[in-house]
Amino acid sequence: MGVTIDDIASAAGVSTATISRVLNNSERVSPATRKRIEAIIKEQGYKPNIFARGLKHSQTGVVGIIVSLITNPYMTSIVESIEGTLAKNDAFIYLCNSNNDEELEHRYIEELLRRKVEALIVVESPGFNAASSFYDGLKADCPVILVNEHLHRDPRHHVVCCAQEPGLMEALNYFLARRLFPIAMILGDEGNYSCTVKERLFAEFCSGAGLGPGAAQVHRVGDANVEGVVTNAAELMSRLARSPDRPRAILAYNDMVGVGVLQGAQAAGLRVPDDIAVISVDNTLLSRISVPQLSTVDLRTADLGRMAAELYLRIRSGYIPAREASREEISSRLVLRATS
Amino acid sequence: MGVTIDDIASAAGVSTATISRVLNNSERVSPATRKRIEAIIKEQGYKPNIFARGLKHSQTGVVGIIVSLITNPYMTSIVESIEGTLAKNDAFIYLCNSNNDEELEHRYIEELLRRKVEALIVVESPGFNAASSFYDGLKADCPVILVNEHLHRDPRHHVVCCAQEPGLMEALNYFLARRLFPIAMILGDEGNYSCTVKERLFAEFCSGAGLGPGAAQVHRVGDANVEGVVTNAAELMSRLARSPDRPRAILAYNDMVGVGVLQGAQAAGLRVPDDIAVISVDNTLLSRISVPQLSTVDLRTADLGRMAAELYLRIRSGYIPAREASREEISSRLVLRATS
DNA sequence: GTGAAAGCGCTAACAT
């Protein structure tokens, strides 16, 4: 095998304890010996054995990530960002795909803890309500970082999330300023956080702007996190195109819905954005590859991933207490592209 | 901490060695004691400490996966499949995203080996030529499984791949049988394997079917693995729609190109598939969410992922020699949907 | 400020 702590110790003419000390840059080691040892370590390319460390319940350099659906581009983007940030800091990730299966998720967590991950990052889909009560009760001996946990204002763990409201308001005000009425909000199934937020916010916006039922509509297209929603949204849009109170502006639940709306509009012979403006939510790959490119409310997946990873790194460095709950919230924002 | 091998040993009234033997279900242990010990293990919920095992250079239950671009839906699908298959078998994965950066990839491999992964699965993009010579030279002490390594007929490692030819031929014959001429092949940049295969195969097909230049065209849209290709393809299609020898059938390099073609066709007022039939390659999310849904050559990502994972599992079980190169190749196939 | 030494939980000779 590779070079061990003993090799370094004898090369430096000190004991393994001293090496260990400089490794865990703790305690008092004379600057001179520290410097000398560090040089030898670098020179010999020594890296401590992960398993020996893990055996002594210490650093393993691994964080566990649980995502609810890895094939969802929204998730993928967050994972990419976490991975990239951690890789720069010599940390590895265990990737676990829960498929929204709570039971499986619990088993994953148990096993990850057994493997002594240094942090547990749980990425929720914004349109899915995780069993947050489970996490509230979770006694992990590593920090738990919840990405997009919106439900509890005071969860027991670290939370990193992106507020939808600011971007949604920007979008609605964009429509309002151009007097693009009626405005239609296209939602997914009721009952999840993301949907509720949008519905409430739209209602507030309408009453605030004095928009009557003739100027505002709400439609639903079923489960919006499922591929079939695109077709549903396209069909809905075709119908709306023929309706007497055809909307001039659409705010779509997510990018998949947005893509469906675009297709429906084009099929109905409507020009986007001239006849109808469309803004969706998520800013995933889909919004960028649609033609025309979708204007969308950016949920800032890359930032979210980076923040989660950096939070772990700060905890690891001791800058932040691991077991205290913290909350970082960033604002979504409107990204204007070709459909509005 | 949890229950250790000593706890089990004393509970069973035997030595730790015996426990270890039943754990590694090797050697001769009397069926009676084995049964008894297994019961106690189950009862106490004992699980061997991963780090102690790793320290003794044995099983770690982890496999390393290196993908060239995790945000690519093609990759994501393979990763999902690998993860799902391994999770059922209590194996975890380290996910590494190389971003097509060779240098980074090498560092990942080095670190993964140090972490004693039980297998290394490298997923190449079908449109990217990996530095296969690097892998040929790689001396890993774990099996290396290359997914979609097409270049070498006799690589030093295990290969699992999907041949594009069968599905492409199906697609072309589909066009031929319906006499949808001219047929246009839309390719990405020259120089990668995937592109070369398609070009060669198309040429062979044309000469085989006696198709002259009036009945067959080849076009290029630049780097087809980049989001912007959608717009390029849309623009190309708009131009083709106005051309005197407008194609009646399109075979698109991948799903992104296919989506672009669809949009271009619709923008030009062409009905799909009545005026123009479109078939793409990949069968990713994109082909399923496009409206109309794209007919596509299925590159069978889910099967590929499962095969790679199962290959590792068979090696782990000793059914297959780890260090011998093997090759499993499956055939792509045409999936007919709404655009053809 | 540094060293000696006792483990961490397991595996694998070597004994019996």
Add this chain to the structure above:
DNA sequence: ATGTTAGCGCTTTCAC
């Protein structure tokens, strides 16, 4: 068929 025991490479008291 089962037990004894010496490590794997590191961390961490406890001495000095």
